[in-house]
Amino acid sequence: xxxxxxxxxxxxxxxxxxxxxxxxxxxxxxxxxxxxxxxxxxxxxxxxxxxxxxxxxxxxxxxxxxxxxxxxxxxxxxxxxxxxxxxxxxxxxxxxxxxxxxxxxxxxxxxxxxxxxxxxxxxxxxxxxxxxxxxxxxxxxxxxxxxxxxxxxxxxxxxxxxxxxxxxxxxxxxxxxxxxxxxxxxxxxxxxxxxxxxx
Numbered sequence: 476x477x478x479x480x481x482x483x484x485x486x487x488x489x490x491x492x493x494x495x496x497x498x499x500x501x502x503x504x505x506x507x508x509x510x511x512x513x514x515x516x517x518x519x520x521x522x523x524x525x526x527x528x529x530x531x532x533x534x535x536x537x538x539x540x541x542x543x544x545x546x547x548x549x550x551x552x553x554x555x556x557x558x559x560x561x562x563x564x565x566x567x568x569x570x571x572x573x574x575x576x577x578x579x580x581x582x583x584x585x586x587x588x589x590x591x592x593x594x595x596x597x598x599x600x601x602x603x604x605x606x607x608x609x610x611x612x613x614x615x616x617x618x619x620x621x622x623x624x625x626x627x628x629x630x631x632x633x634x635x636x637x638x639x640x641x642x643x644x645x646x647x648x649x650x651x652x653x654x655x656x657x658x659x660x661x662x663x664x665x666x667x668x669x670x671x672x673x674x
Contacts, residue, residue: 484511484536488661491542496596504623510551520551605659
């Protein structure tokens with residue numbers, strides 16, 4: 476099974492949104508959640524447990540829930556507003572600056588990523604030990620365990636049209652939106668291209 480990103484997602488009763496990210500446990504290499512941005516306004520992103528993924532193709536993800544059930548799942552992004560107070564300079568009177576306190580609201584965005592896990596989106600940059608090799612297109616996942624087996628680079632990488640499949644064991648670490656490999660560019664190029672089994 477593969478988990479494609481930025482593709483339509485269907486619930487049992489029709490189109491519900493599209494996939495934007497996956498959440499993975501870096502200790503076990505397991506995908507724990509899929510992030511689905513709802514099709515209808517206000518286009519809330521929902522944190523969907525991977526157990527609700529019924530089937531996938533290169534261009535589609537099918538969930539085993541209704542659109543109503545999806546709408547009750549936890550939002551992936553929450554917004555919090557905080558008051559912030561600063562001094563606003565007005566003028567200089569009698570040689571002394573005059574300022575007044577000014578209060579404004581500042582909004583912060585938070586992603587609901589479970590503790591110890593990572594959110595990874597499509598086009599995360601892939602870096603070899605000696606430089607950039609491409610962008611993440613999708614993950615290959617072992618259906619029985621939800622364990623990631625390979626990263627797939629399909630477009631925009633150094634080797635043109637060839638599917639590049641990188642074993643997850645070759646990931647050194649993930650730093651934000653950058654995936655760092657243990658291999659150099661030659662090592663990536665020498666990897667065998669494994670067939671991608673679509674369900």
